[in-house]
Amino acid sequence: xxxxxxxxxxxxxxxxWAVLVFFLLVALLPLCWLVLNSLKTNLELQxxxxxxxxxxxxxxxxxxxxxxxxxxLFLNSIIVAVGTVFLNLLVSSMAGFVLxxxxxxxxxxVRTALEAGVLVPIIAFMVPYFTLVTKLGLYDxxxxxxxxxxxxxxxxxxxxxxxxxxxxxxxxxxxxxxxxCGFFQRYARVILPLSRSGLVTAGTFCFIYAWNEFVxxxxxxxSLSSRTIQLGIRFFTSQFITDYAGMFAAIxxxxxxxxxxxxxxxxxxxxxxxxxxxxx
Amino acid sequence: xxxxxxxxxxVVLVALLALPALVVAQxxxxxxxxxxxxPCIWVGKDSKAQAVAEIVESFNTANAGKIRVEIEPQPDYxxxxxxxxxxxxxxxAPGDIFTIKLNATTKEYYQSKLLMEFSKELSGAxxxxxxxxxxxxxxxxxxxxxxxxxTAILPIWxxxxxxxxxxxxxxxxxxxxxWTALDKLxxxxxxxxxxxxxxxxxxxxxxxxxxxxxxxxxxxxWEKPFTDKAFVESAKLMQRxxxxxxxxxxxxxxxxxxxxxxxxxxxxxxxxxxxYAGRADLRATPFFPSxxxxxxxxxxxxxxxxxxxxxxxxxxxxxxxxxxxxAIINFLKYLTAxxxxxxxxxxxxxxxxVKTNYLPEDALQKQFxxxxxxxxxxxxxxxxxxxxxxxxxxxxxxGALVLGQITPESxxxxxxxxxxx
Numbered sequence: 001x002x003x004x005x006x007x008x009x010x011x012x013x014x015x016x017w018a019v020l021v022f023f024l025l026v027a028l029l030p031l032c033w034l035v036l037n038s039l040k041t042n043l044e045l046q047x048x049x050x051x052x053x054x055x056x057x058x059x060x061x062x063x064x065x066x067x068x069x070x071x072x073l074f075l076n077s078i079i080v081a082v083g084t085v086f087l088n089l090l091v092s093s094m095a096g097f098v099l100x101x102x103x104x105x106x107x108x109x110v111r112t113a114l115e116a117g118v119l120v121p122i123i124a125f126m127v128p129y130f131t132l133v134t135k136l137g138l139y140d141x142x143x144x145x146x147x148x149x150x151x152x153x154x155x156x157x158x159x160x161x162x163x164x165x166x167x168x169x170x171x172x173x174x175x176x177x178x179x180x181c182g183f184f185q186r187y188a189r190v191i192l193p194l195s196r197s198g199l200v201t202a203g204t205f206c207f208i209y210a211w212n213e214f215v216x217x218x219x220x221x222x223s224l225s226s227r228t229i230q231l232g233i234r235f236f237t238s239q240f241i242t243d244y245a246g247m248f249a250a251i252x253x254x255x256x257x258x259x260x261x262x263x264x265x266x267x268x269x270x271x272x273x274x275x276x277x278x279x280x
Numbered sequence: 281x282x283x284x285x286x287x288x289x290x291v292v293l294v295a296l297l298a299l300p301a302l303v304v305a306q307x308x309x310x311x312x313x314x315x316x317x318x319p320c321i322w323v324g325k326d327s328k329a330q331a332v333a334e335i336v337e338s339f340n341t342a343n344a345g346k347i348r349v350e351i352e353p354q355p356d357y358x359x360x361x362x363x364x365x366x367x368x369x370x371x372x373a374p375g376d377i378f379t380i381k382l383n384a385t386t387k388e389y390y391q392s393k394l395l396m397e398f399s400k401e402l403s404g405a406x407x408x409x410x411x412x413x414x415x416x417x418x419x420x421x422x423x424x425x426x427x428x429x430x431t432a433i434l435p436i437w438x439x440x441x442x443x444x445x446x447x448x449x450x451x452x453x454x455x456x457x458x459w460t461a462l463d464k465l466x467x468x469x470x471x472x473x474x475x476x477x478x479x480x481x482x483x484x485x486x487x488x489x490x491x492x493x494x495x496x497x498x499x500x501x502w503e504k505p506f507t508d509k510a511f512v513e514s515a516k517l518m519q520r521x522x523x524x525x526x527x528x529x530x531x532x533x534x535x536x537x538x539x540x541x542x543x544x545x546x547x548x549x550x551x552x553x554x555x556y557a558g559r560a561d562l563r564a565t566p567f568f569p570s571x572x573x574x575x576x577x578x579x580x581x582x583x584x585x586x587x588x589x590x591x592x593x594x595x596x597x598x599x600x601x602x603x604x605x606x607a608i609i610n611f612l613k614y615l616t617a618x619x620x621x622x623x624x625x626x627x628x629x630x631x632x633x634v635k636t637n638y639l640p641e642d643a644l645q646k647q648f649x650x651x652x653x654x655x656x657x658x659x660x661x662x663x664x665x666x667x668x669x670x671x672x673x674x675x676x677x678x679g680a681l682v683l684g685q686i687t688p689e690s691x692x693x694x695x696x697x698x699x700x701x
Contacts, residue, residue, distance in 0.1 A: 043561040047544045067324065126362075131370040218359040219366055222319060222352035222375075234355035235324030242536075243325045 038248035060249035083146035084210035096161035117155030164198025323353040327628035373597030384667030414633035426593035428633035440570035442548035451574035478534035482675035487551040496580030502665035506696035515688035522682035584656030
């Protein structure tokens with residue numbers, strides 16, 4: 001009997017690890033493949049896409065940096081992503097505070113309407129945004145991307161931040177009121193600091209979106225001075241031919257900030273995602 | 281945390297305040313100088329990029345202080361097409377000068393008042409420098425709102441090393457020779473042909489289908505209903521090819537896969553345009569010296585028809601400013617001057633609607649010019665003739681057809697339903 005139980009436990013453990021290793025490979029192999037292929041020549045890539053490079057072609061990285069003014073585009077992407085996160089969190093946290101902590105008529109309807117924005121495909125915004133941006137004279141400006149990305153991410157951020165703020169005990173806010181905190185102080189000194197994980201989660205999603213976004217950047221900008229790194233990556237493609245090796249090197253370079261950001265912030269992101277999942 | 285947040289806030293605020301300064305720092309225009317914006321697809325790694333940039337540079341030098349053309353890089357072709365569509369839908373021309381791929385879908389743009397009409401300016405020597413057929417194809421309802429520029433023929437490519445090894449001495453000219461050659465290639469251990477059903481147009485297979493359809497139904501086959509016998513017979517030929525003569529991954533494969541098989545020597549017969557000749561990885565293959573370009577074998581009674589298409593037509597944003605209009609025309613005349621077109625052709629291997637004396641020195645590129653000259657006439661391919669929606673349906677239904685899930689008749693009926701006549 002004990003032997004059967006032992007066998008079942010071992011089998012379960014093996015199965016569990018097999019499933020975990022499988023999903024780990026599914027997640028990591030494309031990344032490894034990308035890094036490996038960024039060190040190959042185009043001919044190697046076409047003829048033997050799964051083999052190791054005969055000689056690591058580090059020049060792909062040098063070409064990637066030289067091509068399409070990549071350092072400038074990289075800087076633009078940082079400005080856009082950071083600016084987007086700041087603006088989005090500012091607006092979303094204020095909205096989230098009012099939606100989560102204040103009682104007023106129509107609150108649920110407004111929250112539902114705002115959060116429903118998550119369901120609208122980005123492509124539906126293309127013509128309205130383009131019209132608005134050109135009419136306002138904001139075409140081909142770096143800060144236009146910040147405004148648009150921040151706006152597009154408001155539904156997701158409000159959803160995340162509101163969920164988090166609702167989990168903060170009411171008593172803390174009541175104590176702050178007794179201590180003399182007004183409306184803005186309750187937001188800035190009590191709720192906002194306690195919503196750190198939620199803000200980091202929303203900010204991370206926002207950063208990743210702003211960093212990876214391509215369609216709007218292509219649509220709303222035209223010159224190198226206002227374009228982002230995702231457009232730089234496309235400089236390796238043409239109407240008929242793609243320099244995949246150079247493009248993969250550029251992709252690896254462009255992935256670095258997101259990966260580094262996640263490495264440093266993953267605890268906060270996971271805490272934010274799981275906030276409210278377990279009721280005490 | 282509080283300190284970090286405050287510092288981050290400070291940095292972001294400073295960055296945001298500095299943004300307008302960054303934007304304003306773009307190249308200023310001198311007073312009186314007309315600046316023409318050209319959202320251009322020939323940038324980055326495109327084989328025409330360098331020559332086009334040099335032509336623009338020399339134009340700007342010659343017109344210093346009067347006209348300056350600024351290239352706005354549009355590195356992703358699909359996104360560029362999306363941008364052109366969105367821009368026109370929003371009532372704004374995508375640029376002072378821009379290019380479109382003229383086909384059944386984009387001909388709708390001719391209804392827009394945002395596009396300049398060239399009929400008045402295009403006359404005399406400038407007009408006669410263009411291929412008359414290409415000009416006719418670019419004229420819609422008597423209006424010429426785009427100038428034909430880049431064209432292409434879409435012939436068949438043969439790895440003659442593989443064919444000779446299999447016992448085939450020359451590219452097949454008839455269908456009987458074609459099937460025999462494929463059987464011999466198969467027997468020699470090579471997948472005979474590259475085919476594909478992926479991407480938005482099943483590119484390589486779409487070219488084959490176009491050759492078969494035109495050969496069976498004639499130059500104006502695309503004007504017939506897609507349920508016509510010529511299309512049904514072409515569908516049957518595609519079924520046979522996919523069943524017996526292509527790679528196992530052809531269903532669902534994209535252009536990268538089908539081209540990759542040819543480059544790797546896994547297949548010996550391929551279909552594509554002249555731009556493929558410029559690929560460094562093709563030139564690095566051991567069989568490159570043997571690559572032979574030929575017309576497709578005639579599947580029907582119509583012989584000597586080559587599949588060709590307008591690859592890029594030049595358009596301009598309409599303007600009421602006479603000086604600006606003159607500047608645009610001035611630049612377009614310069615860009616389409618035979619010596620400049622020859623320069624682009626030489627660097628890229630592409631073919632153009634502007635007549636030049638240029639004949640490539642490169643043996644492979646020269647074959648394209650020779651094949652084009654040897655053709656009796658040309659006909660457009662399926663995508664150019666029927667538009668994006670019908671082509672997408674063609675690509676999607678092709679998989680079902682070759683897997684035997686639908687009959688050739690129902691395949692053709694499905695495509696017919698998507699044709700906007």
